[in-house]
Amino acid sequence: MDNRACKAILGGMEHDADILIVGGGLNGPALGLALAQGGLRVTVIDARPAPARAETGFDGRAYALAIASKRLLSAIGVWPRLAAEVQPILQIKASDGRAGQGPAPFFLTFDAAELEEGPMGFMVEDRRLYAAFLAAMAETPGLALISGESVVAQEIDAQGATVRLASGRVLRGRVLVGCDGRSSGTAERAGIRRQGWGYGQTALVTAVQHEHDHQGIAHQFFMPSGPLAILPLPGGHHASIVWSETDAVAAEIQALDDAGYLAALRPRFGDFLGEITLAGARFTYPLSLTLADAFVKPRLALVGDAAHGVHPIAGQGLNLGFRDVGALAEVLILAARRGEDVGAVDVLERYERWRRFDSTTLALGMDSVNRLFSNDNPILRAGRDLGLGLVNALPGLRRRFMRQAAGLQGEVPRLLTGRAI
Ligand SMILES: Cc1cc2nc3c(=O)[nH]c(=O)nc-3n(C[C@H](O)[C@H](O)[C@H](O)COP(=O)(O)OP(=O)(O)OC[C@H]3O[C@@H](n4cnc5c(N)ncnc54)[C@H](O)[C@@H]3O)c2cc1C
Structure with a gap:
């Protein structure tokens, strides 16, 4: 970034940008694009070198994106760069299962034909999504990306926020936004504590x-030890696997060679898709719930996993983050247009009021679903099978679940309806 080009004289103070975003994972770029397109000057700082992530080969890591997330990506110009590389989710089938026994008789099926909005979600590979963000950022005036640089210190004062990078470089903005993931240093340095707990489960992620x-x-x-998700990828013959096991079992499975790993997966996966072979790298993610005690402070806001890290059981983490992105962008852009100070706490509190309840409810909801399903208690098993069968038999209720998962319920930020701010 040309430092001089980005200097903004705001309220008598020199700022490098209106908004400094720490973290260029997925929520950071989405927020950066939304804010810059709304007329604010933004700098995104990410510790990882950008090209490395964009140029990864197929590794099987992918996200289930809800309709509302697709609309946000369309509104900020990212979706057109991705549209040829996504897999629409036409049906979701959920069932109780046990390794070697196949699915239980009670299925819950969500069918896209029941939603007038179209497919209820889309599978998008991480590398494709990231590359699309990178290309869009490069073409957006007012947005600068500094990659391969870590923020190591921050200071907030009455007029703005200052960060120091590991290289010694210092940047100043009117607002500092932490998009730096589950162990957000931005939150920690601001003295924002976190609540949460580990699940004693690890997700094994790969592709077949x-x-x-x-x-x-x-x-x-x-499954009694945790859910197994089989998620369709483009082309018809690849699937992304998110397979949760207890920590000890997951460590044993991850330590196996590919043949052993596949032998452990096969009885859980079943044979409904015919013969399977491993087709991606093998990742592990220890699973935990983490919620920041506050989403904002004067001149500071947290977005995405930095604010809330949820269980991946329903693939909602990034979708929740994109709702934060839409809400914070709307609050800041409208405040700037009204001539308000975008870093004032009453402005930032509008974002917190909008998003904290929704994120906390969803995080705890995912927690309960995981507790209800990740065990082998025969009474709970009978009850939840009955529950799945019952929801399946009630189209009205089923549609409510589908609309909720698609991100179409509640007070939806404008960008998530596909409209510009
Ligand atoms: C197994 C698994 C499956 C999932 N599947 C789905 C799914 O299907 N659908 C879905 O919606 N969600 C899913 N999620 C959740 C989703 O992956 C996360 O919600 C999302 O990646 C969070 O993005 P983020 O940008 O907030 O944080 P991150 O992706 O963690 O990015 C944080 C960024 O901050 C940078 N950073 C950190 N510290 C600093 C610093 N000091 N200075 C500069 N940069 C810094 C890091 O380099 C990183 O790039 C899944 C999660 C898991 C574990």
Whole structure:
């Protein structure tokens, strides 16, 4: 970034940008684009070198994005760069399961045909999404990306926020936004504590190639040790696997060679897609719930996993983050247009009021679903099978669940309806 080019004289103080975003994972770039397109000057700082992530080969890591997230990505010009590389989710089938026994008789099926908005979600590979963000950022005036640089210190004063990078470089903005993930240093340095707990579960993530076409169907098997999600990828014959096991079992499985890993996966996966082979790298993610005690402070806001890290059981983490992005962008852009100080605490509190209740409710909801399904108690098993069957038999209730998961319920930020701010 040309430092001089980005100097803004705001209220008598020199700022490098209106908004400094720490973290260029996925929520940071989305927020940066939304704010810059709304006329604010933004600098995104990310510790990882950008090209490394964009140029990763196929590794199977992918996200299930809700309709509302697709609309946000369309509104900020990212979706057109991705549209040819996504897999629409046409059906979701959820069932109780046990390794070697196949799914239980009670299925819950969500069908895209029941939503007038179209497919209820889309599978998008991490590398494709990131590359699309990178390309969009490079073309957006008023947005600068500094990658391969870590923020190591921050200071807030009455007029702005100052950060120091590991290289010694100092940057100043009117607002500092932490998009720096679950162990957000921005939150920690601001003295914002976190609540949460570990699940004693680790997600094994990989990709498989399978014989039969998946036909756009996503499967969720609720195993006693944790859920197994089989998520359709473009082309019909690849799926992304998010497979939760207790920490000890996951460590044992991860330590196996590919043949052993596949042998452990097969009885859980079943044979409904024919023969399967491993097709991606093998990742592990220890699972925990983490909620920041506050989402804002004067001149500071937290977004995405920095504010709330949820269980991936329903693939809602990034979707929740994009709702934060839409809400914070709307609050800041409208405040700037009205001539308000975007870093004033009463402005930032509008964002917190909008997002904190929704995120906390969803985080705790995912927590309960995981507790209900990740066990082998015969009474709970019978009850939840009955519950799945019951919801399946009630189209009205089923549609409510679908609309909720698609991000169409509640007070939806403008960008998540596909409209510009
Ligand atoms: C197994 C698994 C499956 C998932 N599946 C789904 C799914 O299907 N759908 C869905 O919606 N969500 C899903 N999620 C959740 C989703 O991955 C996260 O919500 C999302 O990646 C969070 O993005 P973020 O940008 O907030 O944080 P991150 O992706 O963690 O990015 C944080 C960034 O901050 C940078 N950073 C950190 N500290 C500093 C610093 N000091 N200076 C500069 N930069 C810094 C890091 O380099 C990183 O790039 C899943 C999660 C897991 C674990």
